[in-house]
Amino acid sequence: MDNSELHAQARHCKHWLVARLGHLGDVALTTGVLRWWGERYGLRFHVLTKPAWAPLFAHHPHVERVVPFPEFAHSASGAIPFFHALAKEYTGWGFADLHGVLRTRVLSALWHGPVARYPKMGLQRRLFMAFGVQSMGQALRAMNVPQRYSLTLQNTPPPAQSLLPQVWLTPEESATARATLDTVHAAGMKGLPPAAPIALHPFAAHRWKTWPEHTWRTLATLLRQSGIPFIVLGQGTPLLPNAPEDLVNNTTLRETCALLGHCRCLITGDSGPMHLASAVGTPVVALFGPTTPEWGFYPAGPHDTVLERPLPCRPCSLHGKGTCPRNGQCLQDIAPEEVVACALRLPLQPRQSQE
Numbered sequence: 001m002d003n004s005e006l007h008a009q010a011r012h013c014k015h016w017l018v019a020r021l022g023h024l025g026d027v028a029l030t031t032g033v034l035r036w037w038g039e040r041y042g043l044r045f046h047v048l049t050k051p052a053w054a055p056l057f058a059h060h061p062h063v064e065r066v067v068p069f070p071e072f073a074h075s076a077s078g079a080i081p082f083f084h085a086l087a088k089e090y091t092g093w094g095f096a097d098l099h100g101v102l103r104t105r106v107l108s109a110l111w112h113g114p115v116a117r118y119p120k121m122g123l124q125r126r127l128f129m130a131f132g133v134q135s136m137g138q139a140l141r142a143m144n145v146p147q148r149y150s151l152t153l154q155n156t157p158p159p160a161q162s163l164l165p166q167v168w169l170t171p172e173e174s175a176t177a178r179a180t181l182d183t184v185h186a187a188g189m190k191g192l193p194p195a196a197p198i199a200l201h202p203f204a205a206h207r208w209k210t211w212p213e214h215t216w217r218t219l220a221t222l223l224r225q226s227g228i229p230f231i232v233l234g235q236g237t238p239l240l241p242n243a244p245e246d247l248v249n250n251t252t253l254r255e256t257c258a259l260l261g262h263c264r265c266l267i268t269g270d271s272g273p274m275h276l277a278s279a280v281g282t283p284v285v286a287l288f289g290p291t292t293p294e295w296g297f298y299p300a301g302p303h304d305t306v307l308e309r310p311l312p313c314r315p316c317s318l319h320g321k322g323t324c325p326r327n328g329q330c331l332q333d334i335a336p337e338e339v340v341a342c343a344l345r346l347p348l349q350p351r352q353s354q355e
Contacts, residue, residue: 022049033146045063118148
């Protein structure tokens, strides 16, 4: 095993506490990086993250423990004692900061062992967004977020497809998801033979990162009229209340992953479930508007497709926040018919997820 490309401190420290507190997509993207480090360099990990994201690391072959970031540690009075205790418990371990926020920087200052931090490239992102500095754009496009994560412990990033996220599902989880889809199909697509459905995720953390609700309903109508099975996943206001295909708010994080593992593809905006689909080997049709390739979150799977429009105002924000003088034109110019056609060009079955 050649460890020469690792940072010097990583060559001498085999156990690391890795911190990535949120959000869902960011945490999901760490799973492939930890797999890469574990397989290639023999490193072992504990992961500090919010309790809601802990299920992503269940059965991960290189993650020995998840350390939940407690609610009381969100305040300074609670965080400092928690960080002191954590640093003492992990004396001699390395600390890999994949978040780079004030809280993780405080923990790194208290740490009794090697500390490594990923290049967040915040200045480059802001200069590119504000002034369109092309040299900054080129540097940002050269690496996606998992590749930037990888630079925490190594000198050069591996290819993007080497770092694809991965969630390890059990045979029982997969079988339960298959049974759920059979029930949905029997109720919603009577008379048609079973087939892998298309998953729809009509939600995003910020308004301008997804279609309006009525456009998602149009998409669902097109699929139904064409006899194409589909399901709706996510957390929020149900898209099709009382329809058997609408599973919104009815699945846990791992149940969502298991269902996605049986789907033909996922149609979504720039969202966390986009990376969950990649993590179970399901192709993605991703609709991107305010955010662009420079931010590093585009899906990198072999069959993933991004639909976007080259408007001069893009990117307009780092995360899709704020107002839009064009009323979301970048996404509204993408027609549901185009999305359906794109989805149907993907392979009939997703590549098999590892169970």
